[in-house]
Amino acid sequence: MNNMVLVKTVMLQASPERVFEFLTKCDLLATWFHKADADLIAGKPYALMSDDHPDKKLCWGEVLEMKAPERVVYTFTHDHLQGHPSTVTFVLEPCAGGTKLTLTHEGLVREGQGDGPQAAMDMLGAHDEGWDEHTARLRKAVMA
Numbered sequence: 001m002n003n004m005v006l007v008k009t010v011m012l013q014a015s016p017e018r019v020f021e022f023l024t025k026c027d028l029l030a031t032w033f034h035k036a037d038a039d040l041i042a043g044k045p046y047a048l049m050s051d052d053h054p055d056k057k058l059c060w061g062e063v064l065e066m067k068a069p070e071r072v073v074y075t076f077t078h079d080h081l082q083g084h085p086s087t088v089t090f091v092l093e094p095c096a097g098g099t100k101l102t103l104t105h106e107g108l109v110r111e112g113q114g115d116g117p118q119a120a121m122d123m124l125g126a127h128d129e130g131w132d133e134h135t136a137r138l139r140k141a142v143m144a
Helices: 016-024 116-143
Strands: 006-012 045-049 057-067 071-078 086-095 098-106
Touching (some): 016 098, 016 116
Antiparallel strands (some): 071 086, 086 098
C-alpha cells in the first residue's frame, strides 16, 4: 500500500510569501478552500467551516508545523474519514518568479482498513478530485 499517498504539484504566479498567507490566513483560505475558524497557528487545532452553514465544521485537525514561507503541515479529517486523521503537507519553493507548491496528502487509507481496494480507490479518487478543484481555485486566488 505504498502508493496510497496523493501528491500534487502546482505552479503559482505569486511569491512563496503570498502563497503561504493563502494557506494560513482564515480570510484567504476562504477564497480557495474553506473559511477557517481562525488563522492557522502551529500547535493549535483548526476547523474549516461550511459556506452554507457557518457553524458546521467540514474539516478539522491540528497544525503540526509551520515554517514561513516554506512549509505547512496539519492533520486533516472530516465526517467521511470518521475522525481518522490524515496528514496534509504543503511545501513551497521559489521557482521562476513564482512558487512551486507541492501538496502531499497521506493516511487517507489505512493498512488493513477492511473496506477493500474499491473503497480505498474511491476515497483516494474523491480526495484527488477535491484537491484538483481547490488548487485550481488557489491558482486564481493568488493572482487576484
